[in-house]
Amino acid sequence: MRVGTREFGGYMAQAVGARRAARRLPDVAAPGVADARQLPDEEFAGAWSAIVMPAGTKSRLLRTAVASAHLRAAVPFDALPLHGVLLLAGPPGVGKTTVARGLADRVSRTVVDTSPWLFIEVDPHGLASSSLGRSQRAVDQLFGTLLDEHASAGPMIVLLDEVETLFTDRTALSMEANPIDVHRAVDAALVGLDRLARRHPNVLIIATTNFKEAIDPALASRADWIFEVPLPDRTARRTILEHTAAAVAAAFPDAAGLLEPDVLDRAADLATGLDGRQLRKAVAAACAVRREAQGDPGRVSGEDLLTALGELGGRS
């Protein structure tokens, strides 16, 4: 695999990509496949810009993934045992899944291969089964056949969302609830991951979890990089609230009171401890605070936002 790098900041049009053959997509009805698309992807580009993280975090993430692609393409696995696995861990609602999709898009624009990048999102719940042996077979089928086949056709990014479901810590399993089946499925997933990593240096796996302790240590040790995604700090909270309020005001111009700098400052203070999802939803909740506004977003006020945040229980 030959890889070349585009400028990080430069969104050069994919003129080369346009001439290259489109990638065959897997059947999204296949067990364990939640989404499949060719990259780059405009929706994912939007996801990347929507997520606000501490300064430098997103570019560090991108550099990490890009370095991995270059290293794995050129250095033998036995000398540098990189599995191409990047783990994003953190509390719910801090943007892990969203930034993972955005990262996939950015990697595809930065690392240019002879074939376009393919993106596959795995739905681990779609592999689970209560009947003995079935989830193991589904995992084998996914890693050993489906992912393997598509990786043979060109570079690929796999999103393993909520990875603790697939790589459950085997040592923490109780003897109830079919543990043998879970053991076998985890074993199969690890074998599949190892095989994928060795055979296909052009595969990058982005895994997310909000329950790092529940992940099998064998997966954690295969992760090349673990990023802890934090709750948004004050600056990030203010920016997320401002972006959300601006989107509402774009549709309902009379909601512009939400964008008063003083309101946003106080709101960011009031929202300490809230995650990104809660912050965005608080703007919607504000539209329903006052009875006389009758749920009309055009009649929402800055005070409504502060009330809604207070009700959400941010720690001021």
Ligand SMILES: Nc1ncnc2c1ncn2[C@@H]1O[C@H](COP(=O)(O)OP(=O)(O)OP(=O)(O)O)[C@@H](O)[C@H]1O
């Ligand atoms: N840091 C952030 N900046 C901007 N928006 C954010 C941020 N974190 C979360 N959001 C918003 O919250 C929503 C939920 O984010 P996402 O699903 O990516 O979180 P998650 O960390 O994967 O959560 P979970 O662990 O529950 O799956 C997104 O639509 C996004 O708009």
Ligand SMILES: [Mg+2]
């Ligand atoms: Mg998520």
